[in-house]
Amino acid sequence: MEYVTGVMQTQALELCQLQNGSYEGKTVKVNGMIHAIRDLGEISFVLLRKREGLLQCVLEKDLQLECKRLTEEMAVEAEGVVAAEPRAPGGMELRLTQVRVLSEPVASLPLAISKWKLKTSLEAKLNDRSISLRNIRERARFKLQEGIVRAFREFLYSQGFTEIHTPKIGAKGAEGGSNLFRLDYFHRPAVLAQSPQFYKQMMVGVYDRVFETGPVFRAEKHRTKRHLNEYISLDFEMGYLEGFEELMAMETGFLQYMRTFLQQEYAKELQLLNVTLPRADCIPVVRFDEAKQKVADLYGRPMRTPYDLEPEEELLIGRYFKEKENADFVFVTHYPAKKRPFYAMEDPADPSVTLSFDLLFRGLEVTTGGQRIHDAQLLMEKIAKRGLETEGMEAYLDTFRYGMMPHGGLGIGLERLTMQLLGAENVRETTLFPRDLSRLEP
Amino acid sequence: MEYVTGVMQTQALELCQLQNGSYEGKTVKVNGMIHAIRDLGEISFVLLRKREGLLQCVLEKDLQLECKRLTEEMAVEAEGVVAAEPRAPGGMELRLTQVRVLSEPVASLPLAISKWKLKTSLEAKLNDRSISLRNIRERARFKLQEGIVRAFREFLYSQGFTEIHTPKIGAKGAEGGSNLFRLDYFHRPAVLAQSPQFYKQMMVGVYDRVFETGPVFRAEKHRTKRHLNEYISLDFEMGYLEGFEELMAMETGFLQYMRTFLQQEYAKELQLLNVTLPRADCIPVVRFDEAKQKVADLYGRPMRTPYDLEPEEELLIGRYFKEKENADFVFVTHYPAKKRPFYAMEDPADPSVTLSFDLLFRGLEVTTGGQRIHDAQLLMEKIAKRGLETEGMEAYLDTFRYGMMPHGGLGIGLERLTMQLLGAENVRETTLFPRDLSRLEP
Known part of the structure; x- marks a missing residue:
């Protein structure tokens, strides 16, 4: 034997x-x-x-x-x-x-991967992805990405969070709408999860604090440098919130931990890629309406979208706080209720805005988060007011009927966070095998 | 400010x-x-x-x-x-x-979750999943599952593996065939990944050793206690193999690490669920044909499927080695080439079998692994011999043409591993939100 x-x-x-x-x-x-x-x-x-x-x-x-x-x-x-x-x-x-x-190889290389910098187009790199990644600096990017994910998990374990795995195929999406990939599931209509939102909320009632690191799918027809149709979302959700500020505090704790962790464990890659780690000791907080007004006033930019920030506005907010406070991160809070999902908690002081926030990192949104409605009655009213259907949401809604503590959470786009950390020009540079409007392979 | x-x-x-x-x-x-x-x-x-x-x-x-x-x-x-x-x-x-x-809740509980044992049907538990999981012992199962995943990652980091995230939407499946969920990807046909196989092999050329913990999707019409249509696969792939035995050795190292890790970090849950940790110090290895013959001889079971093990045969092999060697795990090696995918490396001593293995845990397959073909020419011949199309596999095949070291890897079904660890009767008991032929919600 x-x-x-x-x-x-x-x-x-x-x-x-x-x-x-x-x-x-x-x-x-x-x-x-x-x-x-x-x-x-x-x-x-x-x-x-x-x-x-x-x-x-x-x-x-x-x-x-x-x-x-x-x-x-x-x-x-x-x-x-x-x-x-x-x-x-x-x-x-x-x-x-x-x-x-x-x-031994049977064909000669399509890219000069042994060069210090891989001087070729993004398209060419992505077409021969398994080869271009053999370049020392290209692969170092994803080693750092590993470090970010490790830091996220390690930090949250230390804060009493439980890791969960929620299904990616479901009957209904969390945010609804047209951004869903649809598939046939044994002759039943199904969709791919655009976020683990419903599930992580349901699991807060079980473990108080949960997180997930997994893929999410968005059928959005964007063709930009910052959108992907499949990406890794770093999600957490926590109970017994006394205010949505605790969520920003927890994320700041993660960013601080990440900074130290990368310095300790990924010093080689930080040096290879000449990365300047962002400041996370003290992150400014600004209200959505104030931020919007500020960039309109300071940079003479007309406000065109009252309920959301345009990418250029995010850039300008980032620039302003970099110049004024030497800040790499900025929390923008109190987004208009109109553009936030039905489960977002409204501000009791002004129901037209929500107890929510985005985190901008060097002028780009990398996180959306906020407090959620935990009262079953309130949730049903909000759904009715928006004219949404509850079909497929029964289990989610029941969770609140059977009792749920106040809670909230956030989602961080891993590839965007990596992109901004590295100062990359395109989120595809920090995605191993990107999926976008035109790319389904390799 | x-x-x-x-x-x-x-x-x-x-x-x-x-x-x-x-x-x-x-x-x-x-x-x-x-x-x-x-x-x-x-x-x-x-x-x-x-x-x-x-x-x-x-x-x-x-x-x-x-x-x-x-x-x-x-x-x-x-x-x-x-x-x-x-x-x-x-x-x-x-x-x-x-x-x-x-x-406060607005409805009374559908399940008596405060009982020590939740005495209700699996169906009822799954229907009210976010409530049934509030039972202390139910939630402890998934805490242990967290421990397994943590142990897997921590062990592999310590062995020089790099964590990767590969796309779940693709143009073609790794194993081909009819087990694929199909979807419309911006008016192009696409499939959900049934394994990260192609991608992890491609990434071995980049990092030598890689792993991924993520969802996989199988459109199999099984209705059994051990099949799911979506599950979490713990995958690794490693280069510079001198023999496929190194893969079994690495998995054994993980199982040993997991054992110690759970004892140290999850003692409370082990006690709550009365878990007897499996022996992993010394795992017997038996060839497929020998194992099959043995159970036929010993238990008088006729051999009906020459190229694969039937579930009952797996059970009997597990029983035999438990009785003879007090073994909880058994490696079964050299599976017939006929039932293994095209990329499986054949045994030079007998090309009708492959340098592959399954790991049985208390009589159930929880892992499939093996050495892969790394020679581009050999791979093309195998594809031709099987009459497979190379469309959609270009980037995968190119990886070998541009040079690839000998390598191999494995995939572990997380829910099955948890199921066997806990002695659960059904894999759905160890899946937070299972997806099967009839269940798409919650």
Whole structure:
């Protein structure tokens, strides 16, 4: 009888092991993909791409003649002697004594991925996404994105939140309307979730505080640099709110945690991408109507949409608070009820606005949140007033009839947050495999 | 100007704070939902449901007369004096001095959620899911499920894996066939991802090791206790495999980590649900054909499906290894090529079988994995031999043409893993909001 007893220790070493100094002068085994080759005649420099970065290997002519001709994007297993070399990445290099080819490409690369900057169009990068991401800086973006998600989860665990997984196929969308992808579910009409809204509210009654990190789907016909038709939403919802300000406070706590976490765990990627982390110690709060008036007055911009902020207004609000307060983030509060969903709690002091907010990050909305109506009666009145149908919402509405504490929450667009953190020009730059009006592949 | 500077400290205390002993004799504030009330005449016991468990509160008649009549599922904020009480949960109780009602239900509960065991049908529980989950033991299941997912991620981070997010809407499914949900994507045919297979393979070339925890969609017309049409798949994929045994070793490492992690972080839930953690120190490995023959011989079961295991065979294999080796897990290897997807690597020693495996947990398949074909030429031949179309797979296939290391991976069904861990009878018991042939709501 054979048994498996746990993780197998491979002989091949990773960069963090090689760079700790203890292997100098020793013969070691590594694997990697050949990222670039520089032939200097008597020797060649072979850069191996490993998950933690690049490893400089020196290949002497004699060995070169012995082994198979090496090319970029070959996967190899190599043996060599570790030597200190201040000019090499990480301060060391490997003097090769043996190279075994594990696999080789059959076509030459469509993109010059070993260049420091991948100078090509976004379209070209997305068309050959699994190749363009092999560029060291391209892949570093999504490593940072991993860090954001980890920080979100770790922070919320520490604050007593429970992680949930809610269905993406449903009978009815949370916000209603025409933004839903429709599908046939065993001969029944179904839709893809545009947000986990209903479910996370239902789960607040169970765990008090819940969060989810998962895909959401919006069938919006936008063709902009900041819209995707499928994206990852970082959602949380919390009970026993005394005011919707607690939601902004919790998000600020996350942003602060994220900042520290990225500095500690992703310093390499921050440096590679030359990221300036945003200030999150003290985030200004401004009311929607005041913000709107301010940019109209200061920048001479006519107000065209009374119930929402136009993208240019968001930019100007961001600019104003950057100049005035050196703020990277701004909370805009009290959005008009007219443009917020039926479950948004109205401000008792002025029912035309809601106890809600958006978070702008360097002039772009990255979060929408607010307090929700928890009173069953009020919710039914609001639904009736808006002329909405309750079909498909029975379980959601019942949750309130059987008792629900005051609560609220928010949703953060992960790709947008990453985009603004990196200063990317287009949200597709910070999406592994974007889905938009024209792109369904790869 | 107003500012947000970080998480707001609320005055209301949580159970872990109350139970640390330092509040005895002090007046504190708490919030919670009224889980149950026991009226003893002069006093009433009011059990508050909080996220960490139940808090026993004592309400004297005088106060009872003063405040609003309390009912189950009211959300309240209460003040009281902390007192040691060995008979109360957690060894302490709160002698109430003030109760403020935050919200109240308008309908009486459809289920007796305050009972220790929720004695009702699965159907009834699922129909009123947001209510049935308020039962302490019901919600503990999903807390443990959270623990499994956390353990999966934490373990893989420690092993150098990168977390990825891949699209759920695509032009083509990974396994092909009729098991795909179809939708209209801006007047183009699209499908929901039945697995992140293609994407995680493409990403192995970028990060060497990747994982994803996300929903997958299967339009299978099964009506069994172990099938769902939408579930959470815990997927990983790793490069530089020297043998597919490394995949089983990595999974075993995860299971060992999960065991320790749950013991450390979820001891309360393990106890509440009386869970016996499975042995994962030493997992037997048996070949598909041997396992099949063994159960045929030992239990007199005729072999009807030569290329796959029937559910009853899985049960018997599990039973055999439990009896013989006291094993909760069994790896079954070398599944026939016929029933495995085109990208499965065939065994060079016998091309009729693949370098693949399933993991059985207490007699149920919870994982499918294996080594993949990384050679572009071989992959194209396999596709041709099976008469498959390459349309929609161009980017996937290009990845191999441009070079790819040997690799493999696996997918774990989260709900099934939870089901077997808890000894649940039906996978719907361990799914928050299941989707099946007849259920699309809530």
